[in-house]
Structures are given as C-alpha cells and as structure tokens.
Amino acid sequence: MKKITLADSAGFCFGVKRAVDTALKMKEKYKSEIYTLGPLIHNNDVVDFLKENLIFPIELDNIDSLKENDTIIIRSHGVSEKALNVLKKHKLNIIDATCPYVENIHKKVKKYYDLGYSIIIVGDKDHPEVIGINGWCNDSALILKSGDPIFNIPNKVCVVSQTTERQSTWEEVLSVLIKTSKEIVAFNTICSATEVRQKSAEEISTKVDAMVVIGGFNSSNTTKLYEICKKNCENTVHVENLSGIPDEFIKDGNLKNIGVTAGASTPDWIIKEAIIKINSGK
Ligand code: SF4
The missing domain is CATH 3.40.1010.20 (4-hydroxy-3-methylbut-2-enyl diphosphate reductase, catalytic domain)
Structure with a gap:
C-alpha cells in the first residue's frame, strides 16, 4: 500500500463550485437547455457531465443562434463590459456566476x-x-x-x-x-484559495517520491501547480484524470510516498478515483 498525501484545498475552489452549483440549479429551475458563455470550467470531464445535463457551452461569436430569454450563465472567470452588453442586447436571461473576487x-x-x-x-x-x-x-x-x-x-x-x-x-x-x-x-x-493550494503543493512536493497533479490541460492554475511541484520533485505528472497516471506510480515499489494535488476546476470525484487507482496496485 502506498502512502498518499492529499494537498490542502485540492480541487474546486469556492468560485468554481458556486458556478457549477448555479448551473445545475438553473437547469433544475428552467427545465430546458441552458448555456454557458464558454466552457463553464477548464475541465473536460465536468464539461461533458454538464452537456449530459443539457448545459451547453456557447461562444460569444455564436450568440446569434440563441433566442430571446434563453438562459446563459457567465462563468466564474467573468467577462468584459462589452461582452456583458452583447448578452443584454440579445435580451438573454443572464445568470452572472462571476466569482465575487x-x-x-x-x-x-x-x-x-x-x-x-x-x-x-x-x-x-x-x-x-x-x-x-x-x-x-x-x-x-x-x-x-x-x-x-x-x-x-x-x-x-x-x-x-x-x-x-x-x-x-x-x-x-x-x-x-x-x-x-x-x-x-x-x-x-x-486569490487566497490559490495561495493556499500553491503553498501546500510546494510543501508536499519536497517530501514525496512522486507527485500527481490533477486538472485540465487547459487549466492555467493546474499548470502552475505542476510547475511548482516539478521544481521540487522530478517524478511529477500532470494528468486530467485517473487514466493519465503512469503505471510506475502505481506498481514501482520504490515510489512509496505519493503526493496528490488538483487544480481549482477539478471535482472531488476525479480526485477520489485517482487516489483509489494509485492504491489499487494495478
Ligand atoms: S478568485 Fe478564482 S480561484 Fe479564487 S475562488 Fe474565485 S474562481 Fe476560485
């Protein structure tokens, strides 16, 4: 059995959780397809899960294809004043999930x-x-x-x-x-959520034999975590989910202590699946 250390604050931050919860609540409320301006978060597994729930990403350039009063969610990243005005001009039902920070x-x-x-x-x-x-x-x-x-x-x-x-x-x-x-x-x-996550990744990566950083390849905060960990621990990998974890991390007996951290757009279920896989020995 490996010793696995999970970093503090790994995974969803407050703003991302709020945006995902908002999207699911609005879907429940309106009982029809709803849209997010761009992928709601930088995580393909979550975006696919949302699509299965009829929550679809749409780019600003394609906004003409929506009808008046269609619901559109602004993601935690926020938008420019101009983009906001375009949504208003199209008389969409705008749900603003911009992170308050x-x-x-x-x-x-x-x-x-x-x-x-x-x-x-x-x-x-x-x-x-x-x-x-x-x-x-x-x-x-x-x-x-x-x-x-x-x-x-x-x-x-x-x-x-x-x-x-x-x-x-x-x-x-x-x-x-x-x-x-x-x-x-x-x-x-x-954001303090970023600071805490980065500090914890920094600390853990100096003490482990290998480090798994989980998050979308298009997630900049995950990439930054990877860079921090790689500096301290040569055996660091950036994976999107359990399928990317290298075999040797699971089977190599010399890699006893494995650290795990995850970016702000990585949901708990992906982190849990990855930990179970590392512990499975196969
Ligand atoms: S500012 Fe960004 S990192 Fe911080 S809670 Fe909001 S969305 Fe998350």
Missing part, C-alpha cells in the same frame, strides 16, 4: 482607469479571466509576466493580478515597476 477586480480596474491610471495586469494575456478584466478598462491594460521586457511604463499605474497568478511572479513584476513608475496603486488580487 474577480468582480472586485473589475470594479477596481474600472475605478482607477476612470481616475486616469494606466492599468497593469500581472497574468496570462490569453486567459479568459485576464481578457475579462482588461475589458473593464477599454482593453487598454498592459499585461505582464515575470521576465517580460518592460518598456515605456507610464508614471501613474494601477496594478492588479490574475487571481491564479504565482506570488513570485507578482513580486518580480512589482520589483520592476517600483523602479519605473512614480505613482503605483497595487492590489495583490491573487
């Missing part, structure tokens, strides 16, 4: 943009949450990652972070900004 970033960005600050977002420019945040300052934000060459930084900046950003990246970008800008308003908007 993300909504708080939208409000800050809008407020400081209106006050004349240039907005800087520390995060991934292609991530839907960052695209949504940028949409509250007229898509004018400078989006930075650590190591990015930073030129022409305005003197008066308001800096926020993607909620799943690494603390070290936030600190690195800030350390550059304090040298380039005169007036800096900085809100560390990294």
